[in-house]
Amino acid sequence: MSEFEKKIIELKERIINCENLSELNKISSEIFSKNGIINTEFKKLGSLSTDERKNFAASINSSKKELSELFAKKSNDVLDKEIIERVNKEKIDVTLPEKEFKIGKVHPVSQVIDEISCIFSEIGFSVEEGPDVENEYNNFTALNTPENHPAKDMHDTFYLDQEMKTLLRTHTSPVQVRTMLKGKPPFKIIAPGRTYRSDSDQTHTPMFHQLEGLHIDKDINMGHLKGCLNYFIKEFFEVEKIKMRFRPSHFPFTEPSAEVDIGYRIENNKIIIGEGDKWLEILGCGMVHPNVLKNCKVDPNKFQGFAFGIGIDRLAMLKYGINDLRSFFECDYRWLNHYGFDPLDVPTNYRGLSR
Numbered sequence: 280m281s282e283f284e285k286k287i288i289e290l291k292e293r294i295i296n297c298e299n300l301s302e303l304n305k306i307s308s309e310i311f312s313k314n315g316i317i318n319t320e321f322k323k324l325g326s327l328s329t330d331e332r333k334n335f336a337a338s339i340n341s342s343k344k345e346l347s348e349l350f351a352k353k354s355n356d357v358l359d360k361e362i363i364e365r366v367n368k369e370k371i372d373v374t375l376p377e378k379e380f381k382i383g384k385v386h387p388v389s390q391v392i393d394e395i396s397c398i399f400s401e402i403g404f405s406v407e408e409g410p411d412v413e414n415e416y417n418n419f420t421a422l423n424t425p426e427n428h429p430a431k432d433m434h435d436t437f438y439l440d441q442e443m444k445t446l447l448r449t450h451t452s453p454v455q456v457r458t459m460l461k462g463k464p465p466f467k468i469i470a471p472g473r474t475y476r477s478d479s480d481q482t483h484t485p486m487f488h489q490l491e492g493l494h495i496d497k498d499i500n501m502g503h504l505k506g507c508l509n510y511f512i513k514e515f516f517e518v519e520k521i522k523m524r525f526r527p528s529h530f531p532f533t534e535p536s537a538e539v540d541i542g543y544r545i546e547n548n549k550i551i552i553g554e555g556d557k558w559l560e561i562l563g564c565g566m567v568h569p570n571v572l573k574n575c576k577v578d579p580n581k582f583q584g585f586a587f588g589i590g591i592d593r594l595a596m597l598k599y600g601i602n603d604l605r606s607f608f609e610c611d612y613r614w615l616n617h618y619g620f621d622p623l624d625v626p627t628n629y630r631g632l633s634r
């Protein structure tokens with residue numbers, strides 16, 4: 280029996296006997312990571328003859344498959360077990376009277392939405408809202424999104440019917456359409472809210488928050504967009520100077536389109552915003568496409584303007600030093616007690632937003 284085969288047997292035993300997720304993750308990285316046993320074994324292929332290679336690769340692949348199946352099953356079991364243990368340990372009887380009076384806290388995302396609304400209201404933006412359940416027209420078609428655009432795929436969008444006509448909005452941009460269709464220009468609005476995409480890992484959750492901005496008037500140009508966003512970022516992070524760059528990008532509903540990054544650096548494990556040589560993407564923006572204006576009954580020969588979409592959760596993480604996006608939505612009272620805000624401490628520009 281080769282060393283590799285011995286190691287595989289040992290790893291299988293370890294997976295079978297493993298009882299907690301962190302140990303399981305350790306085993307997984309010993310197997311599947313870049314320097315894990317599978318990749319290390321594959322590297323040996325280079326020194327073999329063509330004939331030998333075939334069998335050798337096949338045997339690694341079959342071990343890999345066997346281990347991944349075992350691993351997937353075990354992680355499900357361990358996860359189920361941990362959830363049940365946690366639910367039992369943290370069980371509370373909500374029918375019992377409260378022994379001490381505790382004041383609730385405002386969630387960091389709500390706080391940040393209040394802060395952002397406050398900053399934009401200072402320069403004349405009003406707040407609009409739209410529903411989470413949207414139709415395909417507002418979410419895609421009116422926004423000039425072609426029929427075959429990848430964002431429309433079932434894998435990315437949560438559709439609510441077979442015909443793919445109603446869906447959970449994938450961005451706050453449909454509020455642009457709703458706002459323009461129900462009024463007359465000029466428009467100067469922001470629209471915060473929940474958005475949904477079929478995506479889940481450490482930096483993505485299926486539900487997340489965005490804030491849309493729309494300013495349509497006569498003679499609005501890219502300079503106004505830059506000035507507006509620069510003002511916003513400085514106010515939001517409460518800094519004097521901010522390093523920020525516009526990168527050319529593409530969105531079907533804006534032309535030209537850009538993504539905005541802000542500069543940051545890490546010092547003593549803390550993130551310092553506005554300076555340094557690292558870049559972090561925080562929003563998408565651009566000049567509203569004439570087709571979108573036409574779809575919304577606005578004459579593109581008379582009116583033009585800009586739009587932007589900001590990822591709110593990401594801004595909250597940055598400003599308040601929260602590392603894991605998923606913790607935002609776990610509804611853990613202890614977490615909220617730590618990161619939440621005093622309900623009476625409403626953010627205002629003159630008092631300082633976060634104090």
Ligand code: PHE
Binds near residue numbers: 449564
């Ligand atoms: N809706 C875009 C997104 O979700 C962001 C965006 C909004 C870009 C407005 C340009 C203009 O990624």
